[in-house]
Amino acid sequence: MTDTIGIILICLGVAFDFFGVLGLIRLPDVYNRLQAATKCVTFGSMGILLGVIVMQGFTSFGFKAIIGILFIVLAAPTAAHAVSRAAHRSGIPLAKISIVDKYEEDKELKTESVQKEIEV
Amino acid sequence: METKTKSRIIVFVFALVVWFALTDIKDYQEALIGIAISMLISFLTGHFLIANVASQHLIKRTFHFLLYIIRFIWEMIIANLEVAYLVIHPMLPIKPGIVKIKTKLTKDSAITVLANSITLTPGTLTVDINRNKGELYIHWINVKSKDIDQATKEIGERFEKTLTEVYE
Structure with a gap:
Protein backbone atom coordinates (compact mmCIF):
# COMPACT_ATOMS: atom_id res chain seq x y z
CA MET A 1 0.00 0.00 0.00
CA THR A 2 2.64 2.49 0.99
CA ASP A 3 4.62 1.44 -2.07
CA THR A 4 1.68 2.30 -4.34
CA ILE A 5 1.19 5.74 -2.76
CA GLY A 6 4.92 6.38 -2.97
CA ILE A 7 5.06 5.45 -6.65
CA ILE A 8 2.03 7.65 -7.41
CA LEU A 9 3.73 10.59 -5.66
CA ILE A 10 6.97 9.99 -7.56
CA CYS A 11 5.10 9.82 -10.87
CA LEU A 12 3.30 13.10 -10.08
CA GLY A 13 6.64 14.67 -9.20
CA VAL A 14 8.22 13.53 -12.45
CA ALA A 15 5.20 14.86 -14.39
CA PHE A 16 5.54 18.31 -12.83
CA ASP A 17 9.28 18.27 -13.45
CA PHE A 18 8.45 17.53 -17.07
CA PHE A 19 6.07 20.52 -17.25
CA GLY A 20 8.81 22.69 -15.77
CA VAL A 21 11.24 21.62 -18.45
CA LEU A 22 8.62 22.13 -21.15
CA GLY A 23 8.07 25.65 -19.84
CA LEU A 24 11.79 26.25 -19.84
CA ILE A 25 11.83 25.51 -23.56
CA ARG A 26 8.55 27.10 -24.66
CA LEU A 27 8.26 30.35 -22.71
CA PRO A 28 9.80 33.46 -24.27
CA ASP A 29 12.27 35.22 -21.94
CA VAL A 30 14.47 34.53 -18.94
CA TYR A 31 11.91 35.77 -16.40
CA ASN A 32 9.04 33.63 -17.69
CA ARG A 33 11.34 30.67 -17.91
CA LEU A 34 12.42 31.17 -14.33
CA GLN A 35 8.76 31.07 -13.31
CA ALA A 36 8.26 27.67 -14.85
CA ALA A 37 11.62 26.42 -13.65
CA THR A 38 11.17 27.43 -10.01
CA LYS A 39 7.55 26.51 -9.44
CA CYS A 40 7.29 23.23 -11.27
CA VAL A 41 10.75 21.96 -10.44
CA THR A 42 10.33 22.77 -6.75
CA PHE A 43 6.96 21.07 -6.59
CA GLY A 44 8.05 18.14 -8.74
CA SER A 45 11.16 17.47 -6.71
CA MET A 46 9.11 17.78 -3.53
CA GLY A 47 6.75 15.16 -4.91
CA ILE A 48 9.59 12.76 -5.66
CA LEU A 49 11.11 13.24 -2.21
CA LEU A 50 7.69 12.82 -0.55
CA GLY A 51 7.32 9.57 -2.42
CA VAL A 52 10.66 8.46 -1.03
CA ILE A 53 9.51 9.36 2.50
CA VAL A 54 6.28 7.39 2.10
CA MET A 55 8.08 4.36 0.72
CA GLN A 56 10.96 4.36 3.19
CA GLY A 57 9.25 5.61 6.35
CA PHE A 58 11.23 7.57 8.92
CA THR A 59 14.51 5.79 8.38
CA SER A 60 17.70 7.65 7.64
CA PHE A 61 16.64 7.72 3.95
CA GLY A 62 13.32 9.32 4.80
CA PHE A 63 14.95 11.86 7.03
CA LYS A 64 17.41 12.84 4.31
CA ALA A 65 14.44 13.36 1.99
CA ILE A 66 12.77 15.66 4.56
CA ILE A 67 15.94 17.75 4.78
CA GLY A 68 16.07 17.80 0.98
CA ILE A 69 12.51 19.20 0.82
CA LEU A 70 13.37 21.87 3.37
CA PHE A 71 16.41 23.03 1.44
CA ILE A 72 14.65 23.01 -1.93
CA VAL A 73 11.80 25.13 -0.58
CA LEU A 74 14.24 27.60 0.95
CA ALA A 75 16.80 27.72 -1.85
CA ALA A 76 14.80 27.60 -5.10
CA PRO A 77 12.94 30.92 -4.71
CA THR A 78 16.06 32.63 -3.44
CA ALA A 79 18.04 31.45 -6.45
CA ALA A 80 15.24 32.55 -8.79
CA HIS A 81 15.24 35.99 -7.19
CA ALA A 82 19.02 36.29 -7.52
CA VAL A 83 19.03 35.17 -11.17
CA SER A 84 16.16 37.44 -12.21
CA ARG A 85 17.60 40.46 -10.42
CA ALA A 86 21.04 39.90 -11.93
CA ALA A 87 19.50 39.45 -15.39
CA HIS A 88 17.56 42.71 -15.10
CA ARG A 89 20.53 44.64 -13.77
CA SER A 90 22.74 43.46 -16.59
CA GLY A 91 20.18 44.77 -19.05
CA ILE A 92 18.43 41.69 -20.40
CA PRO A 93 15.08 42.98 -21.72
CA LEU A 94 11.68 41.46 -21.11
CA ALA A 95 10.01 39.60 -23.98
CA LYS A 96 8.25 41.79 -26.53
CA ILE A 97 4.77 40.70 -25.44
CA SER A 98 5.38 42.13 -21.95
CA ILE A 99 3.03 45.00 -21.14
CA VAL A 100 4.62 46.75 -18.18
CA ASP A 101 8.05 47.07 -16.53
CA LYS A 102 7.89 49.12 -13.33
CA TYR A 103 11.37 48.03 -12.32
CA GLU A 104 12.93 49.57 -15.43
CA GLU A 105 11.01 52.83 -14.86
CA ASP A 106 12.22 53.10 -11.30
CA LYS A 107 15.75 52.24 -12.28
CA GLU A 108 15.73 55.14 -14.73
CA LEU A 109 14.50 57.44 -11.99
CA LYS A 110 17.30 56.25 -9.74
CA THR A 111 20.04 56.85 -12.29
CA GLU A 112 18.55 60.26 -13.14
CA SER A 113 18.61 61.38 -9.53
CA VAL A 114 22.16 60.11 -9.14
CA GLN A 115 23.21 62.05 -12.25
CA LYS A 116 21.55 65.21 -10.91
CA GLU A 117 23.47 64.85 -7.69
CA ILE A 118 26.71 64.48 -9.63
CA GLU A 119 25.93 67.57 -11.73
CA VAL A 120 25.11 69.66 -8.66
CA MET B 1 19.31 33.83 30.34
CA GLU B 2 21.15 35.80 27.73
CA THR B 3 19.64 35.63 24.23
CA LYS B 4 22.88 34.48 22.60
CA THR B 5 23.30 31.54 24.95
CA LYS B 6 19.66 30.58 24.50
CA SER B 7 20.04 30.71 20.74
CA ARG B 8 23.20 28.56 20.91
CA ILE B 9 21.48 25.92 23.02
CA ILE B 10 18.58 25.69 20.58
CA VAL B 11 20.99 25.28 17.67
CA PHE B 12 22.95 22.62 19.61
CA VAL B 13 19.84 20.54 20.32
CA PHE B 14 18.62 20.89 16.76
CA ALA B 15 22.00 19.92 15.25
CA LEU B 16 22.19 16.91 17.55
CA VAL B 17 18.71 15.72 16.57
CA VAL B 18 19.63 16.03 12.89
CA TRP B 19 22.85 14.09 13.48
CA PHE B 20 21.07 11.26 15.27
CA ALA B 21 18.42 11.09 12.55
CA LEU B 22 20.92 11.04 9.70
CA THR B 23 23.28 8.41 11.07
CA ASP B 24 22.19 5.02 12.30
CA ILE B 25 24.00 5.05 15.60
CA LYS B 26 25.73 1.73 16.17
CA ASP B 27 28.55 2.84 18.39
CA TYR B 28 29.01 5.29 21.26
CA GLN B 29 31.88 6.90 19.33
CA GLU B 30 29.49 8.10 16.63
CA ALA B 31 27.32 9.72 19.30
CA LEU B 32 30.38 11.39 20.85
CA ILE B 33 31.50 12.81 17.50
CA GLY B 34 27.94 14.05 16.92
CA ILE B 35 27.96 15.87 20.24
CA ALA B 36 31.37 17.40 19.50
CA ILE B 37 30.35 18.60 16.04
CA SER B 38 27.03 19.98 17.30
CA MET B 39 28.90 21.94 19.96
CA LEU B 40 31.29 23.32 17.35
CA ILE B 41 28.40 24.35 15.08
CA SER B 42 26.42 25.95 17.88
CA PHE B 43 29.51 27.81 19.10
CA LEU B 44 30.41 29.15 15.64
CA THR B 45 26.99 29.98 14.19
CA GLY B 46 24.49 29.63 17.03
CA HIS B 47 24.12 33.31 17.81
CA PHE B 48 22.61 34.04 14.35
CA LEU B 49 19.39 32.12 14.96
CA ILE B 50 17.60 34.41 17.41
CA ALA B 51 18.44 38.04 16.78
CA ASN B 52 16.13 39.63 19.33
CA VAL B 53 14.27 38.50 22.39
CA ALA B 54 11.31 36.28 21.59
CA SER B 55 8.08 38.21 21.81
CA GLN B 56 4.85 37.13 23.46
CA HIS B 57 2.00 34.91 22.26
Whole structure:
Protein backbone atom coordinates (compact mmCIF):
# COMPACT_ATOMS: atom_id res chain seq x y z
CA MET A 1 0.00 0.00 0.00
CA THR A 2 2.64 2.49 0.99
CA ASP A 3 4.62 1.44 -2.07
CA THR A 4 1.68 2.30 -4.34
CA ILE A 5 1.19 5.74 -2.76
CA GLY A 6 4.92 6.38 -2.97
CA ILE A 7 5.06 5.45 -6.65
CA ILE A 8 2.03 7.65 -7.41
CA LEU A 9 3.73 10.59 -5.66
CA ILE A 10 6.97 9.99 -7.56
CA CYS A 11 5.10 9.82 -10.87
CA LEU A 12 3.30 13.10 -10.08
CA GLY A 13 6.64 14.67 -9.20
CA VAL A 14 8.22 13.53 -12.45
CA ALA A 15 5.20 14.86 -14.39
CA PHE A 16 5.54 18.31 -12.83
CA ASP A 17 9.28 18.27 -13.45
CA PHE A 18 8.45 17.53 -17.07
CA PHE A 19 6.07 20.52 -17.25
CA GLY A 20 8.81 22.69 -15.77
CA VAL A 21 11.24 21.62 -18.45
CA LEU A 22 8.62 22.13 -21.15
CA GLY A 23 8.07 25.65 -19.84
CA LEU A 24 11.79 26.25 -19.84
CA ILE A 25 11.83 25.51 -23.56
CA ARG A 26 8.55 27.10 -24.66
CA LEU A 27 8.26 30.35 -22.71
CA PRO A 28 9.80 33.46 -24.27
CA ASP A 29 12.27 35.22 -21.94
CA VAL A 30 14.47 34.53 -18.94
CA TYR A 31 11.91 35.77 -16.40
CA ASN A 32 9.04 33.63 -17.69
CA ARG A 33 11.34 30.67 -17.91
CA LEU A 34 12.42 31.17 -14.33
CA GLN A 35 8.76 31.07 -13.31
CA ALA A 36 8.26 27.67 -14.85
CA ALA A 37 11.62 26.42 -13.65
CA THR A 38 11.17 27.43 -10.01
CA LYS A 39 7.55 26.51 -9.44
CA CYS A 40 7.29 23.23 -11.27
CA VAL A 41 10.75 21.96 -10.44
CA THR A 42 10.33 22.77 -6.75
CA PHE A 43 6.96 21.07 -6.59
CA GLY A 44 8.05 18.14 -8.74
CA SER A 45 11.16 17.47 -6.71
CA MET A 46 9.11 17.78 -3.53
CA GLY A 47 6.75 15.16 -4.91
CA ILE A 48 9.59 12.76 -5.66
CA LEU A 49 11.11 13.24 -2.21
CA LEU A 50 7.69 12.82 -0.55
CA GLY A 51 7.32 9.57 -2.42
CA VAL A 52 10.66 8.46 -1.03
CA ILE A 53 9.51 9.36 2.50
CA VAL A 54 6.28 7.39 2.10
CA MET A 55 8.08 4.36 0.72
CA GLN A 56 10.96 4.36 3.19
CA GLY A 57 9.25 5.61 6.35
CA PHE A 58 11.23 7.57 8.92
CA THR A 59 14.51 5.79 8.38
CA SER A 60 17.70 7.65 7.64
CA PHE A 61 16.64 7.72 3.95
CA GLY A 62 13.32 9.32 4.80
CA PHE A 63 14.95 11.86 7.03
CA LYS A 64 17.41 12.84 4.31
CA ALA A 65 14.44 13.36 1.99
CA ILE A 66 12.77 15.66 4.56
CA ILE A 67 15.94 17.75 4.78
CA GLY A 68 16.07 17.80 0.98
CA ILE A 69 12.51 19.20 0.82
CA LEU A 70 13.37 21.87 3.37
CA PHE A 71 16.41 23.03 1.44
CA ILE A 72 14.65 23.01 -1.93
CA VAL A 73 11.80 25.13 -0.58
CA LEU A 74 14.24 27.60 0.95
CA ALA A 75 16.80 27.72 -1.85
CA ALA A 76 14.80 27.60 -5.10
CA PRO A 77 12.94 30.92 -4.71
CA THR A 78 16.06 32.63 -3.44
CA ALA A 79 18.04 31.45 -6.45
CA ALA A 80 15.24 32.55 -8.79
CA HIS A 81 15.24 35.99 -7.19
CA ALA A 82 19.02 36.29 -7.52
CA VAL A 83 19.03 35.17 -11.17
CA SER A 84 16.16 37.44 -12.21
CA ARG A 85 17.60 40.46 -10.42
CA ALA A 86 21.04 39.90 -11.93
CA ALA A 87 19.50 39.45 -15.39
CA HIS A 88 17.56 42.71 -15.10
CA ARG A 89 20.53 44.64 -13.77
CA SER A 90 22.74 43.46 -16.59
CA GLY A 91 20.18 44.77 -19.05
CA ILE A 92 18.43 41.69 -20.40
CA PRO A 93 15.08 42.98 -21.72
CA LEU A 94 11.68 41.46 -21.11
CA ALA A 95 10.01 39.60 -23.98
CA LYS A 96 8.25 41.79 -26.53
CA ILE A 97 4.77 40.70 -25.44
CA SER A 98 5.38 42.13 -21.95
CA ILE A 99 3.03 45.00 -21.14
CA VAL A 100 4.62 46.75 -18.18
CA ASP A 101 8.05 47.07 -16.53
CA LYS A 102 7.89 49.12 -13.33
CA TYR A 103 11.37 48.03 -12.32
CA GLU A 104 12.93 49.57 -15.43
CA GLU A 105 11.01 52.83 -14.86
CA ASP A 106 12.22 53.10 -11.30
CA LYS A 107 15.75 52.24 -12.28
CA GLU A 108 15.73 55.14 -14.73
CA LEU A 109 14.50 57.44 -11.99
CA LYS A 110 17.30 56.25 -9.74
CA THR A 111 20.04 56.85 -12.29
CA GLU A 112 18.55 60.26 -13.14
CA SER A 113 18.61 61.38 -9.53
CA VAL A 114 22.16 60.11 -9.14
CA GLN A 115 23.21 62.05 -12.25
CA LYS A 116 21.55 65.21 -10.91
CA GLU A 117 23.47 64.85 -7.69
CA ILE A 118 26.71 64.48 -9.63
CA GLU A 119 25.93 67.57 -11.73
CA VAL A 120 25.11 69.66 -8.66
CA MET B 1 19.31 33.83 30.34
CA GLU B 2 21.15 35.80 27.73
CA THR B 3 19.64 35.63 24.23
CA LYS B 4 22.88 34.48 22.60
CA THR B 5 23.30 31.54 24.95
CA LYS B 6 19.66 30.58 24.50
CA SER B 7 20.04 30.71 20.74
CA ARG B 8 23.20 28.56 20.91
CA ILE B 9 21.48 25.92 23.02
CA ILE B 10 18.58 25.69 20.58
CA VAL B 11 20.99 25.28 17.67
CA PHE B 12 22.95 22.62 19.61
CA VAL B 13 19.84 20.54 20.32
CA PHE B 14 18.62 20.89 16.76
CA ALA B 15 22.00 19.92 15.25
CA LEU B 16 22.19 16.91 17.55
CA VAL B 17 18.71 15.72 16.57
CA VAL B 18 19.63 16.03 12.89
CA TRP B 19 22.85 14.09 13.48
CA PHE B 20 21.07 11.26 15.27
CA ALA B 21 18.42 11.09 12.55
CA LEU B 22 20.92 11.04 9.70
CA THR B 23 23.28 8.41 11.07
CA ASP B 24 22.19 5.02 12.30
CA ILE B 25 24.00 5.05 15.60
CA LYS B 26 25.73 1.73 16.17
CA ASP B 27 28.55 2.84 18.39
CA TYR B 28 29.01 5.29 21.26
CA GLN B 29 31.88 6.90 19.33
CA GLU B 30 29.49 8.10 16.63
CA ALA B 31 27.32 9.72 19.30
CA LEU B 32 30.38 11.39 20.85
CA ILE B 33 31.50 12.81 17.50
CA GLY B 34 27.94 14.05 16.92
CA ILE B 35 27.96 15.87 20.24
CA ALA B 36 31.37 17.40 19.50
CA ILE B 37 30.35 18.60 16.04
CA SER B 38 27.03 19.98 17.30
CA MET B 39 28.90 21.94 19.96
CA LEU B 40 31.29 23.32 17.35
CA ILE B 41 28.40 24.35 15.08
CA SER B 42 26.42 25.95 17.88
CA PHE B 43 29.51 27.81 19.10
CA LEU B 44 30.41 29.15 15.64
CA THR B 45 26.99 29.98 14.19
CA GLY B 46 24.49 29.63 17.03
CA HIS B 47 24.12 33.31 17.81
CA PHE B 48 22.61 34.04 14.35
CA LEU B 49 19.39 32.12 14.96
CA ILE B 50 17.60 34.41 17.41
CA ALA B 51 18.44 38.04 16.78
CA ASN B 52 16.13 39.63 19.33
CA VAL B 53 14.27 38.50 22.39
CA ALA B 54 11.31 36.28 21.59
CA SER B 55 8.08 38.21 21.81
CA GLN B 56 4.85 37.13 23.46
CA HIS B 57 2.00 34.91 22.26
CA LEU B 58 4.17 31.97 21.22
CA ILE B 59 1.23 29.55 20.92
CA LYS B 60 -0.86 31.99 18.91
CA ARG B 61 2.04 32.67 16.58
CA THR B 62 2.76 28.97 16.09
CA PHE B 63 -0.91 28.41 15.28
CA HIS B 64 -0.86 31.19 12.69
CA PHE B 65 2.35 29.78 11.24
CA LEU B 66 0.69 26.39 10.75
CA LEU B 67 -2.27 28.12 9.08
CA TYR B 68 0.20 29.89 6.85
CA ILE B 69 1.88 26.62 5.83
CA ILE B 70 -1.47 25.05 4.87
CA ARG B 71 -2.34 28.16 2.87
CA PHE B 72 1.07 28.07 1.23
CA ILE B 73 0.86 24.41 0.16
CA TRP B 74 -2.60 25.02 -1.30
CA GLU B 75 -1.41 28.05 -3.26
CA MET B 76 1.58 26.07 -4.49
CA ILE B 77 -0.60 23.29 -5.92
CA ILE B 78 -2.73 25.91 -7.71
CA ALA B 79 0.43 27.59 -9.01
CA ASN B 80 1.74 24.38 -10.49
CA LEU B 81 -1.52 23.47 -12.19
CA GLU B 82 -1.63 26.99 -13.63
CA VAL B 83 1.91 26.83 -15.02
CA ALA B 84 1.27 23.33 -16.36
CA TYR B 85 -1.84 24.63 -18.15
CA LEU B 86 0.03 27.61 -19.61
CA VAL B 87 2.86 25.45 -20.83
CA ILE B 88 0.69 22.83 -22.53
CA HIS B 89 -1.61 25.41 -24.13
CA PRO B 90 -0.63 25.68 -27.83
CA MET B 91 -1.10 29.48 -27.95
CA LEU B 92 0.90 30.26 -24.75
CA PRO B 93 -1.69 32.72 -23.35
CA ILE B 94 0.69 34.89 -21.32
CA LYS B 95 0.81 38.63 -20.68
CA PRO B 96 4.00 39.13 -18.66
CA GLY B 97 5.34 42.24 -17.00
CA ILE B 98 7.01 43.57 -13.86
CA VAL B 99 4.71 45.30 -11.38
CA LYS B 100 5.30 46.94 -8.04
CA ILE B 101 3.51 46.06 -4.81
CA LYS B 102 3.59 47.52 -1.33
CA THR B 103 4.14 45.66 1.92
CA LYS B 104 3.64 46.71 5.50
CA LEU B 105 6.02 44.10 6.90
CA THR B 106 9.24 45.51 8.30
CA LYS B 107 11.26 42.63 9.75
CA ASP B 108 13.90 41.05 7.52
CA SER B 109 12.74 37.49 8.12
CA ALA B 110 9.10 38.39 7.46
CA ILE B 111 9.94 40.08 4.15
CA THR B 112 12.10 37.13 3.14
CA VAL B 113 9.29 34.66 3.79
CA LEU B 114 6.81 36.89 1.94
CA ALA B 115 9.11 37.22 -1.09
CA ASN B 116 9.79 33.49 -1.22
CA SER B 117 6.08 32.68 -0.91
CA ILE B 118 5.27 35.08 -3.73
CA THR B 119 7.85 33.35 -5.90
CA LEU B 120 6.37 29.92 -5.29
CA THR B 121 2.72 30.91 -5.81
CA PRO B 122 0.63 31.45 -8.95
CA GLY B 123 2.32 33.35 -11.75
CA THR B 124 4.52 35.63 -9.70
CA LEU B 125 8.28 35.95 -9.11
CA THR B 126 10.00 38.42 -6.81
CA VAL B 127 12.69 40.32 -8.70
CA ASP B 128 13.84 42.92 -6.22
CA ILE B 129 12.98 44.61 -2.95
CA ASN B 130 13.14 48.26 -2.00
CA ARG B 131 13.27 47.96 1.75
CA ASN B 132 13.29 51.69 2.53
CA LYS B 133 9.95 52.20 0.81
CA GLY B 134 8.59 48.72 1.58
CA GLU B 135 8.05 47.88 -2.07
CA LEU B 136 8.51 44.62 -3.95
CA TYR B 137 9.06 44.29 -7.68
CA ILE B 138 7.17 41.28 -8.98
CA HIS B 139 7.40 39.62 -12.36
CA TRP B 140 3.85 38.57 -13.16
CA ILE B 141 3.22 36.07 -15.91
CA ASN B 142 -0.35 37.25 -16.47
CA VAL B 143 -0.64 40.91 -15.50
CA LYS B 144 -4.16 41.69 -14.32
CA SER B 145 -3.50 45.22 -13.14
CA LYS B 146 -0.67 47.74 -13.51
CA ASP B 147 -1.94 49.79 -10.58
CA ILE B 148 0.15 49.42 -7.42
CA ASP B 149 -2.80 49.14 -4.99
CA GLN B 150 -4.73 46.70 -7.14
CA ALA B 151 -1.62 44.55 -7.65
CA THR B 152 -0.93 44.58 -3.90
CA LYS B 153 -4.45 43.31 -3.32
CA GLU B 154 -4.07 40.54 -5.91
CA ILE B 155 -0.60 39.31 -4.95
CA GLY B 156 0.46 40.32 -1.47
CA GLU B 157 -2.61 40.23 0.71
CA ARG B 158 -3.11 36.47 0.69
CA PHE B 159 -0.04 36.00 2.84
CA GLU B 160 0.50 39.35 4.44
CA LYS B 161 -2.36 39.05 6.92
CA THR B 162 -1.16 35.72 8.31
CA LEU B 163 2.48 36.76 8.27
CA THR B 164 1.68 39.91 10.22
CA GLU B 165 0.13 37.71 12.90
CA VAL B 166 3.20 35.47 12.94
CA TYR B 167 5.98 38.04 12.99
CA GLU B 168 4.77 41.31 14.51
